[in-house]
Amino acid sequence: MASRGTAQPASTLGRGLFHRRLAIIFGLQLLAVMIVCLMGVYNVAPVGAVVALIVIISALAWLAAWHQWSPVARLARAVSGWDEGSSDLNGWRPDQLPRRTDADVMTLANSLYGFANRIAGYNQRERNFTRDASHELRSPLTVIKMSADMLADDLSLGEFGQRSVQRIKRSTREMEALVEALLILARESDNGLTEEDFVVNDVIRHELPDVLAMLEGRPITLELEEPARFALHGSPRVFSVLCWQLIRNACQQAEGGTVVVTVMPGVVTVTHRGDASVPLAANRHGFELAIAQRISERFRWPLELQTRDDRRHIARIRFPESTPIPA
Template sequence: MVSRDRSQPAGVFHRGLFYRRLAIIFGLQWLAIVIVCLMGIYDVAPASAVLVLIVIISSLAWLAARRQWAPVSRLAQAVSDWDEQSPDLGSWQADQLPERTDADVATLASSLYGFANRIAGYNQRERNFTRDASHELRSPLTVIKMSADMLADDPMLGEFGQRSVQRIKRSTREMEALVEALLILARESDNGLTEEDFVVNDVLRDELPDVLEMLEGRPITLELEEPARFALHGSPRVFAVLCWQLIRNACQQAEGGTVVVTVMPGVVTVTHRGEAPAPTSADRHGFELAIAQRISERFHWPLELQTREGRRHIARIRFPESSPVT
């Protein structure tokens, strides 16, 4: 069985039909103009009549050429009105085109129709993934958190068991932040996030208990410095996830000391203060920064990374459309 190339239009279309029609139109135009000019030269018609006939012939030729271009204009309009959530391009499916359609136009329509189908399929898979992943990943994490809380309250659990439970709780919280970040990045066409005006300082303070829970059992403290206050219009959840990733990265880089989150006018910085990592230790810039970089690019919040003396890393997020809060 021989499969047909899907990019080729169904039906029989003539390639170059558009150019042949234009050649006929302009050929007839020139022939008519030559005849009219000869009529003027041999005094068959007055000069004024010759000029009027030339204008009429040129106008008719222009209208005929415009009519030949009309299918391309209608196709452009169909693409302009196309909703990416639907593969429908009106009557521009290859099997619905008139047989006298130029083959180039039919190929363009068929390719656009196939492209529209792929985009609509991608959007549907995206919605299915984000919906299923949101449920199937968060549900077991909730069960793990509840079970860990129950184990932590067990008086028979020894010191080693308590440390293990705390590690489970910390890893579960990190996994929740990771799932949240991946779901945000997976929603390309419809992010499903509520935008509102919010004060970044308030969001950071609300997130501090979860971050402290993640740091429990590690020789790292967290501080929030607020020399300024400012507000943003956007998703507070996205902002919180972005800061989460930068704080997680700072904690991964640090062996101890203090991770400081500083709010300046239109800027939030995350830095580590304290004993610097040993020069021979591995640079653990990794997944957290990759996610933070993608979120910053997606929402147009520039992210700057600096390394100062002592291999201390500073992450700085700029918010160009921030507004000060008094």
């Protein structure tokens, strides 16, 4: 009776089967060609018959080799025609391969099938999350905004109550921008965003009232400088979220000063000019900057950060495919 130490798993015994079969096929082909050539040399068969036999032997060898290669070709076709958004993985199923497939090929098929299943599951969870989060997070924020607006119109509230309502409204706006940014970053396979041609300057101006509301009650002023105008093709919402995050980050650098948004040819800069009389928190880069960096990488809008000795923090976004617009 064989000992347990000499037993080998089937996958180990099947490894190299593809190479062995190819060696047998070409070995038999070589042997057959040599026999046919000897038949021709000793005039056992005419030259025409020898040539015909060599052609037939070569064709049979090629068909046998192609049959051995067919599982690999099948996997290659499945990979080349793979749609990440589709849940149909019938072309990947390892049980559809021939029973005596090489163990290395079977291992590759099993790994690819498992990988494709994980990607399909990830895409489904992504779609479910973005759909549910878009509704479940935005709806409470809308209710909070409406309630805060109603409280702000209540004349019976004192000064302290009004300040509290303004803080609620400001935090709600910040939360809306954060939710929008996270949803954009969560949509890896399907952006779900409308792309169009838009003027950068117009989008920034449209966002300024919300930014000013966020800064209400804080000793920070906001300025917009427009030495140039240019247009982009993409999602204006993504662009506005990116600028919003950079402005929020600039406002976190100190408790006072000036935040300047400058539009130059193919470039938008957000600069914080600190006040010398206000303590500066150096390198206070929060979650907003991390989100801005991920958006810039995702949409290939390079983001550069710079801190100068004159207490200026500069965030510069470059848009390689911008279109200038005459002033």
